[in-house]
Amino acid sequence: MEKSIEKNSSNSKRSFLKLLFLTVMGVSFGGVIYPIIRYLSPLSQQKEGEKVEILKDEVPIGKAKFLTYKGNPAVVIHTKAGFTALSAVCTHLGCIVKWxxxxxxxxxxxxAGRFDVTGKVLSGPPPNPLLQIAVVESGAKIVIG
Ligand code: FES
Incomplete structure (x- = not known):
């Protein structure tokens, strides 16, 4: 009788440890896979047709305004040539660039990757320019996307 109780207790501990091990492995696996999938997910897979409007006055010449476009960081730059919108996500490993x-x-x-106002790589490890985003001037506003 005592052996039977010990055996049941041992099986219960083993089941608990097995469940604990599987839970830890599942959480660890999810913690690794989710960031990889999010990183590899291109901008184009997000909502289509989403546009962002801002006032021209919000971006004086020489300045940049960071915003969110289709769920990702983007930036609008105003130069003497006009407005340009770019993804603010570095094409090397995905850090957010600074103006x-x-x-x-x-x-x-x-x-230390560097990009010009058009997004072209000036130096450093980024393999590609910053992604361009369409910009349309409409009265006192600019429409991004
Ligand atoms: S992530 Fe931008 S240079 Fe490496």
Whole structure:
């Protein structure tokens, strides 16, 4: 009788440890896979037709305004040539670029990748330019997307 109770207790512990192990493995696996899938998910898979409107006055010449476009960081730059909208996600490993107003260029804080106002790579490890986003001027507004 005592052996039977010990055996049941041992099986119960084993089942609990097995469940605990599977739970820890599942959480760990999800924690690794989710960021990878999110990183690999391109901008184009998100909502189509989503446009963002801002007032031209919000972006004086020489300045940049960061905003969210289709759920991702984007930036509008105003130069003498007009308005340009770009993805603010570095094409190297996905860090968010910063606008250096004094230099008139973008710099990635992660590995010092540099981009010009059109998104073209100036230096550093980024393999591709920043993605361009359509911009249309409409009266006192600009429409992005
Ligand atoms: S993530 Fe931007 S340079 Fe590496």
């Amino acid at each position: 250096l107003e004094d230099k008139g260029e973008f710099q990635c804080p992660c590995h």
